Amino acid sequence: MAQALEADRDVDHIIGLDVEEPKVPLERTEYVRADQSYSILARIVKATQIDTIVHTFLVVDSTHMSGRQLHETNVIGTMNLLAAAGAPEGSVRHVIVKSSSLVYGSSMQDPAWFRESMQRTAPPVSRVERSLVEVESYLRDFAVDNPHVTVTLLRFANVLGTDIVTPISKALETGIAPAIMGFDPLMQFVEEDDVIRSLHFAFDRQLQGVYNVAGDGRIPWSEVAHICGVRLVPMLPPILTGLTAGALSSLGLTDLPPELLDLLRYGRGIDNRKLKAAGFRYRWTSAGAIDSFAQARRLRRSVGASRPSYTYERDVENFFRRSAAVVRRPVES
């Protein structure tokens, strides 16, 4: 995301906050290390008078985080962020939040396609879903209390792509697509490139309101496995699914969070036409996103992990940027 913003010449300053070091080379972004609940944010906002906050730290994958950490990051982190953004006489004019289609859940009573105005049909069961629903309710309150701030809420379908790691991509990476016996749900994906582009689009066009972001089409899980060239293994029984999944994950065979189990049973579709109507052009369909992941996976299998852990370029870039010895010339635009 920061890379995409750096390419935008209208953006003067970019400040990145994360609990971890950035994993990609960044040229103009100033990085600040934050604690898990992003409590430092208010001071940064005040000090730098920034006008736009792009909130992308919501955790949607519960497999690598405890419930408490998840709550801390998603709920408390968002509260801190909104408090910083809504400070009296604050400078913030636009808040963009990256949420997930998990807020719609996945249940028997669902329509084939969720539009932005629709509510989930079953109460949230998993921690991630609960926290996201809570976050969105804070955001709604924030939007009402701060009419001078443009609030964009983007709900993303399951992301697949060349680099991103999600519970689904992890499962597919092993060469096995876990399935529930007798179910072949329709799934929807969005390519990671389209994720970044849609966030940038929301920033660029000052979109207001809730938007679904997902590739066109819904693909049966069996076909997803087929496109990736992995084997579909119906390892989960239709009853006592959660229990079996728990047992399998403690054996280290799979790692399927509860919200994914619902998805593997009922699937989900979100209507992406509102964002299209706003002028956004997708580059990938659902099947295209799967294919993009499949190609990257094939490449990884041939050449190993494509990103070397250390590149001298980054240190050289740092040198060029920071060293007083470098002769600076104004950039022509």
Add this chain to the structure above:
Amino acid sequence: MVEPIRRQGALVPLRRPEERAAPLSDPRLSDVDEWGRSEHIRELTRRLYDPIYRHWFRAEWEGLEKIPTEGGALLVANHAGAIPSDAPAIMHGIETELNRPVYGMADHMFKGMPVIGTLWSRAGGVAAHPENAYRLLREQGQLALVFPEGTKGPGKIYTERYQLRRFGRGGFVEIAMRAGVPIIPIAVVGAEESMPTLFKVPGLARILGVPYVPITANMLMFGPLGLLAYFPSKFRLRVLDPVRFDVPPDQERYSKSRIMDAAEDIRVDLQETLYDMLRQRRSVWF
């Protein structure tokens, strides 16, 4: 006149080529559509079902020409038989005669059933959600089949045959109004006798979480196989005149009394037609 020679190197304003929307790559491998329907599997189902339709039930249609060959329409029928045999017969008949797909709308319950739910979806079943119906009818101009009686129709016992139950809360009328499509009622005779329910086991139904557990005459004759084996009753289907509503589509809400009146009119019409067909029927089997 000599055209002025442009100075070399002068900037000539060129229109920027418009960004053309190239079709996105969509590497699909199956023909499963957004509703889960696969034309391939549908074709297979039709081939398997055709002998049953032709030689077992010997289905006969009346007024099939009243169903439009294009554009959306909501088909509404009476629902009967412990495991209803009318839905496949109606879908098969229209698809083979008119050569256009029919989406059968049924309770969400199906989605929760392993194997059956998936097959049902691939064979053209869609969960009966108002949004689904609207999208099918209004945006995609398809034929959708609903049974307004819901599970109360097939859930009745043999002594109540051909007595229409309440038509829900008239939701199907509201959808047709919103989607701006006609409702086409279809009266089906024969499904009741293909799998008559003798009595029900409410306790077991509660445990299994299904609307009813029927003990059918088929079960008594064929044992557990009776769940699959229909009696060869003669199927007659009569299409009634399309019902059109002179209200603008896409409204937030429609008059509730108007909806209930229309639903009741359609129910009475269908009931009268059923009685008429039964008066003319000489035998259940021929």
